[in-house]
Amino acid sequence: MTNKTIISCALTGNLVKLEQHPALPITPKQIAEAALDARAAGAAIIHIHVRDPETGRPSMRLDLYREAVDRIRDSGSDLIINLTTGEGGRYAPSEDEPRVAGPGTTLAHPLKRVEHIVELKPDICSLDFNTMNSGQQVVINTPGNVRKMAKAIVEAGTKPELEVFDTGDIHLANDLIAEGLLPGKPFFQIVTGVKYGCSATVETLAYMKSLLPADAIWSAFGIGAREYPMLAAAHLLGGQVRVGMEDNIYIRRGQLTRDNAELVEQAVKVLDLLGAEPATPAEARAMLDLPAR
Template identity: 60%
Template sequence: MRAPRDTVFITCAVTGNLTTPDQTPHLPITPEQIADAALEAAEAGAAVAHIHVRDPQTGKPSMALEYYRDVVERIRAKDSQLILNLTTGPGGRFAPSEDDPSVAGPGTTLLVPERRVEHVAALKPDICTLDLNTMNSGNEVVINTPGNVRRMARVINEAGVKPEIELFDSGDVALMQDLLADGTLAPPVLCSFVMGVRYGFQASPETVLYARNLLPADAQFTAVGIGRAAFRSVAFSFLTGGHVRVGLEDSVYLDRGVLAPSNAALVEKARRIVEDLGGQIANAREAREIIGLPIRISGGSAPRPVAHQLTAKGRIS
């Protein structure tokens, strides 16, 4: 059994794809708001900012490269070390029409895999997510076929970006093992268990222990709780040897019935939980060492020599 780590890093997921402005007035919408939220979360103790973008006019999720670029440039102008983790989740939803389920209905966002990672190829963040789930999600289905995942991973690897593998159920772990076996992914893998989404992993200590024990011994993981499971999952994850994540993507509440005033407030509470349990919070430089990312040169965009180098086959080693 893995013992709790002495030092863990906090990821803050600042806006997400499914949280709506109707749920909280504090949700960052514009590139400036998203960047500011990430920087405030870093000041509170987050070492990683997980970033989605939104249409500044409507507040709805977007995949526009210009918004991603704006957010990244704003953050990098003020913080050279914060680890940037861009999502690649959007573009994978299918909603069958009522009259013909083989035809896409409203809510479908399916795109070719390369389109879903074009911002990663262009901006080369430190990390990007790679979802392995094919599952029911509300009235829609999220589709990530093994072939499409491999196509996305190829672009990610060629960009020299570290994938964070998002796992929503045990079958996703089995797919990850296959991707490691065929060289699509290179160890040590960085992954997260997303718990509390209906029809996927449910949030409990037993779930975290079960999922963790399916991983390779050298894997780094975070157990993420959605909604009311957010803060209990901070404790679950830390106590089982994982890192932690909070943010308005995952939960809008700081306490029962109390809306979080900011992402930074969620990070501050997660930090207190870890420290009260005897742990320490890694800063961004320390988190880079834990994950195996290069240390960026302060005041510039060029990193120090990379911990992972691309092989001749385009895989990270």
């Protein structure tokens, strides 16, 4: 087992509200600054969702992605940029007629969901394989739509991060790999602790890992209070790790984190106790078979 571990930092996500944490990065400037701070703390990859600067609500606007990415690139940082494609997959049935979309629905054409990837060509982007309950809504990623998104992502020269929430998601990803739609060494991100997804336990994570292709590189994370226990479990099982305010806004029980960088600093401390150290972006690029910069 290498002592170099890739730390990803998921900066803002789409569910945490500004009322829950006043330091949540919202504007492209804040997101870029949070990314650079996370890099200084030890992160090699930053995972980006954008928000409407006026309302703080999740957004799919290309101009917001462009500004955040340009700010990071123009800074000269060696960070590996990972953009989400998860927005646009949510469906909320209306109360009286379930076939009609109700408030909260964001369901969009699969190529609209990867428009910013095709345009900005980040190093990595997430590709969600889950169709599952999410609160009172449903996240929908049909096999056909995932295939369309995968094709556009690969043609843009971006490496898809295969985001899986349960065992069936891995089976679907393995099918796309077998079909040749996902060439090269696959990179999986195992999400644990989301309600109605796979549990944030060592046993569950070990089983999820057992379903991955032999040549896969993988990472995992836990939600909320399970963030650091699952970080330790992922490392000990041979995986990479992820932290960030998308997943957890507390540095310890009852105490809000200062910012994303503090969560990364804590990850570095835990890894140090386990005899590991954070991979640099250059080292992470080599591990992921990304082009050198």
